[in-house]
Amino acid sequence: MRRLILTFTLLLFVASSFAGSINFTAKCSHKTVEVGQQFRVTYSVNASGGNFTPPSFEGFNSYGSGQSSNKQIVNGKRTIMNSISYILVATKTGNLKIEPAVFEYEGESYKSNPLKVEVVGADENSANAQRNRQNNRKGAAKELEDYIFIQPVVDKRSAYVGESITVTFKLYYQLNFGQLSPDKMPDYSGFWSKDISPTNRQDLPIERINGEQYQVVIVQKMLLTPQRAGDLEIGSMELNTVVQVKTQAGRNMFDRMRGYGVQNKEVRLVSKPIKITAKALPNKGKPTNFSGAVGQFNMSFKPNKTEVKSNEAIDFVVKISGNGNLPLIAAPKLNFPSDFEKYDPETKNNFKTNAGGSQGSKSFTYLAIPRHSGTFEIEPYTFNYFDPISKSYKEIGHEPIVIQVEKGADEENVVFTPRNKEEVELIGTDIRYLHINGVSLNSSKDRFYQSTLFYLLILLGLGSIGILFFLSRKLKEKSADTVGLKKSKANKLAKKRMAKAKKHLDANETAAFYEEISAALFGYYSDKFNISLAELSQEKIVELIDNKEIGNELKLVLDEAEMARFAPSAGGSPSDLYQKAISVISKTEGIA
Amino acid sequence: MKKLAFTISFILILGIQFGFSNESLSQFQKATAAYDSSNYSDAIWLYNNLLQEDIILSDLHYNLGNAYFKLNDVPRAILNYEKAIKNDPNNEDAAYNLSLANAKTVDKIEGIPDLFLYRWWKAVFNLFAADTWAKITVSLLFIAVVFFALYFFSAMLGMKKLGFYLGVIFIALGFVSWFLAAQQNSYLNTQQYAIIIEPTVNIKSSPSAGSSKLFVLHEGTKVKIENQTNDWLEVSIPNGNKGWIEAELLEGI
Numbered sequence: 001m002r003r004l005i006l007t008f009t010l011l012l013f014v015a016s017s018f019a020g021s022i023n024f025t026a027k028c029s030h031k032t033v034e035v036g037q038q039f040r041v042t043y044s045v046n047a048s049g050g051n052f053t054p055p056s057f058e059g060f061n062s063y064g065s066g067q068s069s070n071k072q073i074v075n076g077k078r079t080i081m082n083s084i085s086y087i088l089v090a091t092k093t094g095n096l097k098i099e100p101a102v103f104e105y106e107g108e109s110y111k112s113n114p115l116k117v118e119v120v121g122a123d124e125n126s127a128n129a130q131r132n133r134q135n136n137r138k139g140a141a142k143e144l145e146d147y148i149f150i151q152p153v154v155d156k157r158s159a160y161v162g163e164s165i166t167v168t169f170k171l172y173y174q175l176n177f178g179q180l181s182p183d184k185m186p187d188y189s190g191f192w193s194k195d196i197s198p199t200n201r202q203d204l205p206i207e208r209i210n211g212e213q214y215q216v217v218i219v220q221k222m223l224l225t226p227q228r229a230g231d232l233e234i235g236s237m238e239l240n241t242v243v244q245v246k247t248q249a250g251r252n253m254f255d256r257m258r259g260y261g262v263q264n265k266e267v268r269l270v271s272k273p274i275k276i277t278a279k280a281l282p283n284k285g286k287p288t289n290f291s292g293a294v295g296q297f298n299m300s301f302k303p304n305k306t307e308v309k310s311n312e313a314i315d316f317v318v319k320i321s322g323n324g325n326l327p328l329i330a331a332p333k334l335n336f337p338s339d340f341e342k343y344d345p346e347t348k349n350n351f352k353t354n355a356g357g358s359q360g361s362k363s364f365t366y367l368a369i370p371r372h373s374g375t376f377e378i379e380p381y382t383f384n385y386f387d388p389i390s391k392s393y394k395e396i397g398h399e400p401i402v403i404q405v406e407k408g409a410d411e412e413n414v415v416f417t418p419r420n421k422e423e424v425e426l427i428g429t430d431i432r433y434l435h436i437n438g439v440s441l442n443s444s445k446d447r448f449y450q451s452t453l454f455y456l457l458i459l460l461g462l463g464s465i466g467i468l469f470f471l472s473r474k475l476k477e478k479s480a481d482t483v484g485l486k487k488s489k490a491n492k493l494a495k496k497r498m499a500k501a502k503k504h505l506d507a508n509e510t511a512a513f514y515e516e517i518s519a520a521l522f523g524y525y526s527d528k529f530n531i532s533l534a535e536l537s538q539e540k541i542v543e544l545i546d547n548k549e550i551g552n553e554l555k556l557v558l559d560e561a562e563m564a565r566f567a568p569s570a571g572g573s574p575s576d577l578y579q580k581a582i583s584v585i586s587k588t589e590g591i592a
Numbered sequence: 593m594k595k596l597a598f599t600i601s602f603i604l605i606l607g608i609q610f611g612f613s614n615e616s617l618s619q620f621q622k623a624t625a626a627y628d629s630s631n632y633s634d635a636i637w638l639y640n641n642l643l644q645e646d647i648i649l650s651d652l653h654y655n656l657g658n659a660y661f662k663l664n665d666v667p668r669a670i671l672n673y674e675k676a677i678k679n680d681p682n683n684e685d686a687a688y689n690l691s692l693a694n695a696k697t698v699d700k701i702e703g704i705p706d707l708f709l710y711r712w713w714k715a716v717f718n719l720f721a722a723d724t725w726a727k728i729t730v731s732l733l734f735i736a737v738v739f740f741a742l743y744f745f746s747a748m749l750g751m752k753k754l755g756f757y758l759g760v761i762f763i764a765l766g767f768v769s770w771f772l773a774a775q776q777n778s779y780l781n782t783q784q785y786a787i788i789i790e791p792t793v794n795i796k797s798s799p800s801a802g803s804s805k806l807f808v809l810h811e812g813t814k815v816k817i818e819n820q821t822n823d824w825l826e827v828s829i830p831n832g833n834k835g836w837i838e839a840e841l842l843e844g845i
Contacts, residue, residue: 264692338808339792372810375793431661431689434650436624449726449773461733461766465740466758473743494641 007159022047024103026112029211035090037065038146039163040174040212042085043101043112050105053429059119060088066147066174068215083288085174085213087146090119129226148173148243150219150271152186152234155355158277162294162325163388165224165356166196169237169271170204172214178242180219182461183268187235191224192328195354217369223353225325226278234276281386285393292387295324295357299396299453302474306401309408309508313369316401318345320383321361326351335379340368374408494585497580505574510564513574517561517581521554523586550587557581598710616642620652620812627659635659640821650680650721657686661693669693674743674814674845678780697812700743725773729766736762765778783844786827790814791825793842806835817844 016169022045029040043052054065065085070081079293098115134295155166171180197220219239226232245263281294297320304315318332331345343366351360370376387394428550448454495502497520504513525541526533538558540549557580564577623638624681636776643649658673676683705826737761742755767816791811799821809815809829818834819826825842828834 051613147787201759256783339810372792376792405791431658431692434624434627434655434658435685436655439620439651447723454726454730457730457753458770461730461737464737465763468737468741468744475745565638 001121007248015582020104022108022110024096024101024112026098026101026115028098029213031116031118033117034541035093035119035121037213038089038210039088039100039117040085040087041115042080042083042213043082045105045453046079046081046102047105047472048080048082048101053102053104054084054086055101056445057086059094060090060098064088065303066176068174070126070341072193081229083141087174088263093119093121095119099585104422111224113372129240137386144175144265144267145244146241147175147245147271148177148238148241148267149236152237152271152274154234154274154276156311157275158279159226160279160281160294160386160388161226161229162281162292162328162386163225164295164325164550165191165222165276166221167234167274167362171217171219171239171269172207172209173217173243174212174214175243175245177244177262177267181240182237183240184238185220186237186271187233188220188222188224189235190226190228190230190232192227192325193225194223194327195220196210196354197221203585213400222432223355223357224276225328226276228493229278229280233278234274235271237269241267243270245459266335282391287382287384287393288396289382290386290393291329291384293324293326293329293383294388295322295326295385296387296389297322297324297383297385297396299398301382301398301401301403302572303378303403307406308370308406309406310370311408311515313367314403316366316368316378317363318381318383319363323357323359324385326360326362327353329362332383334366334379334381336366336368337370337376337378339372339374339376340370342369343367370403370405373513375476376403376405377401380405398456413542467550489589491582491586491589493589494524494582497521497585498582500576501581505578508572514565515560518565521558521561521581521584526586541568545588547588550584553580554584557584595655595712616645623655623659629664630662632662635665648794650676650683650686652675652676654683654686654689655677657689661689666693666696667787667789667844668766668813669791670697670812670845671843674785674787678845679722680820682720693761693812698810714779717772717779720776721779722773722776725769725776729769729773732766732769736760736766763842784817786815786817786825786844788837788842790841793837795827795833795837797835799826799836805831809837814845815842835838 024043024045027042027044029042030037034040041057043054045052065084065086067084069081070083071077072081096117096119098117100111100114103110103112106358124193146198151170151172153168153170159165167384169186170175193533198218202218204218206213207216210215220237224234299321300317300319302319303315304317308314316334318334320326320329327349331347333526336342343535344366345366347364348363349360351358351362353359380397380400382395382397384393386392444540498517501513501516504510504516522533522536522541523533525544527534528535529541529544531544540556542555545551557577560580561576562576614785619642622801623635623642624738626632626634626638636656636659639652639659641657642652653672653676657669657676660672661667661669670693671725673686673693676686677690680686691739717725736759739755743752743759745754746752746755788809788811792807793807794806797806797807815827815837817825818828820839823839824836825839826834826836827842
């Protein structure tokens with residue numbers, strides 16, 4: 001049996017040229033243990049090779065052992081520390097003694113220090129007791145879990161939505177293990193996750209758990225960002241591996257005869273799920289356009305130029321730098337003036353994601369092309385984020401950006417509103433030439449409408465209608481008067497001519513009256529036509545009058561006067577004849 | 593016949609304008625020379641000088657519009673063509689050049705045309721400028737005078753009747769023409785439309801700088817003036833959209 005041990009240790013302890021004193025010590029993880037509680041006894045020696053003989057561990061049950069080797073070069077000196085540890089469980093109470101182990105090296109025999117362990121009765125409520133009971137229930141096959149197990153470690157159990165959490169799956173081991181083959185990776189549903197595991201195997205410092213030393217290696221390290229509020233769970237990780245177990249098989253003679261052996265055992269390592277409380281971001285003070293950024297940030301918004309010509313591109317760069325969930329920050333929506341042709345932003349990441357979250361900057365480059373000249377103001381963009389440290393929302397604004405766009409040479413060619421056919425045809429032509437002839441340069445004071453002249457002419461027109469009306473009236477009146485005058489004159493003349501006849505009529509001298517009527521008429525016409533009485537006859541007068549009506553009347557009057565001269569009783573009354581004679585003369589005067 | 597000839601010659605006499613000052617003429621000729629030698633800014637300066645002397649003339653606006661057009665100042669070219677057309681609806685060249693200038697503007701707004709009755713009415717009073725309507729008024733009045741003279745002095749009944757009816761008709765036509773002159777005049781003197789001068793302007797929902805943007809218009813677009821406060825105008829575009837704009841960004845036609 002001892003030979004076997006010797007062989008085993010020789011296999012493990014790499015031979016090396018080593019000079020110096022041998023330091024062989026024994027350590028116990030606990031000074032006081034409960035009955036049934038596991039504890040560890042470790043023997044360390046600063047030498048390779050040699051022959052190690054463990055003590056008998058009376059009063060204890062030994063559950064296998066683990067070995068480790070630690071080489072160091074300090075100040076050019078190479079030191080080596082080999083250790084072997086045993087998991088022991090006390091079976092009875094009292095002050096128990098663990099005998100020294102023996103280490104034989106280069107012919108010399110070294111003894112370790114003895115150990116004393118006080119074993120007390122089990123406390124029913126203690127965690128170890130529970131654990132032991134659990135272990136006991138699980139049976140011997142599960143006991144390996146105490147030598148090698150995965151423990152997920154989170155940096156915080158509760159986080160705001162968007163706040164980063166780091167979870168590290170650590171493998172604690174006291175036994176050598178082979179290839180780790182993942183059977184089931186943890187379920188990160190509800191989280192945005194990023195693997196930030198170290199690329200090389202990273203051994204962490206030895207940790208003590210329940211007084212026992214474990215070597216620790218990182219299996220996986222994840223950066224998790226809760227995506228929704230509520231109780232989230234980091235699922236369990238399941239790994240399969242093979243461990244080397246030194247068996248102290250059995251407690252009977254035959255087993256002892258076989259001694260310690262090394263056995264490969266398959267182990268399934270299952271981590272416990274972890275509950276994470278994802279807190280919703282507070283509603284108080286939450287901006288309506290909250291960006292979703294959680295962390296501590298800075299923001300800058302700059303165009304690469306502020307004075308351009310139309311159709312020249314401008315780059316607007318929004319740079320968000322800081323520490324937080326940078327990968328999750330979406331491109332901000334910028335409101336460019338509608339005359340700017342804008343393109344989707346180009347995103348540049350310049351950050352590192354590690355345990356503390358993402359650090360660095362993320363920049364969004366917006367290409368915009370002003371299509372028209374003018375002065376444009378870019379609406380201020382405000383970046384907001386939630387600061388989980390101060391537990392408040394913060395905003396970063398910037399100065400308004402004024403872009404001066406000069407008219408570019410080709411502005412009119414790039415108007416993108418399609419022109420209709422008629423307009424396209426017109427473009428090839430030129431404007432018509434100036435008006436230079438027949439241009440009258442009158443001051444607007446000389447305008448005709450509403451000018452004095454205009455009103456005067458209107459007045460003149462309307463006035464002349466009035467004047468014409470007045471004139472025509474007058475003229476009519478006047479002409480009417482002349483007729484009357486002529487009539488009265490002719491009447492007067494006739495009466496004068498007939499004055500003698502009237503006298504005879506009044507004296508009732510009928511014969512003389514008739515004679516005088518004829519004489520007066522002949523005398524009148526003689527005067528009228530300047531013809532001597534001798535030449536004048538009744539026919540001649542009628543002919544000269546040249547008026548049938550008057551002529552007939554005259555004839556009647558003369559005939560009646562002739563007839564009455566010779567036959568006074570015949571014919572009408574003398575006064576009628578007198579009136580008729582006067583009428584004839586008047587009428588004659590009237591026409592000539 | 594003789595009377596008709598008299599009327600026509602009377603209209604012609606009225607049509608002859610009074611002479612204009614030599615200084616204005618020489619400025620006008622200088623402006624033409626500057627335009628011909630592609631010295632458009634000088635031409636603009638001279639034309640504007642003439643316009644400031646209260647010479648408001650379709651042709652002058654037309655020439656000024658041409659100078660602006662050559663300088664590629666489309667909005668001011670449009671403004672002056674519009675003014676030229678407003679002052680003389682029969683200025684065909686201005687209408688033609690305006691269509692060229694309008695082809696260079698950005699905004700294409702499909703408009704609803706005016707009510708056909710208003711269009712016809714506008715076409716009627718825009719047939720002539722106010723001065724021409726005034727001259728027509730006076731001429732019609734004088735023709736009426738002649739017919740009334742016929743009515744008053746003719747001895748023959750037929751001529752009298754003809755003279756009376758024609759006289760009444762012509763005097764009525766004279767008053768219609770006077771009314772049209774007044775319409776044309778008020779049309780000229782009220783700025784119903786405006787042209788956007790600034791390259792890009794925001795039309796706001798209310799007359800204050802902080803109010804929200806409704807839409808964007810560009811230089812050269814013709815808008816209808818609907819309302820006015822101190823420094824703001826309410827304008828509408830042919831498709832019916834309305835909004836407020838700072839008065840300094842546009843110029844009335």
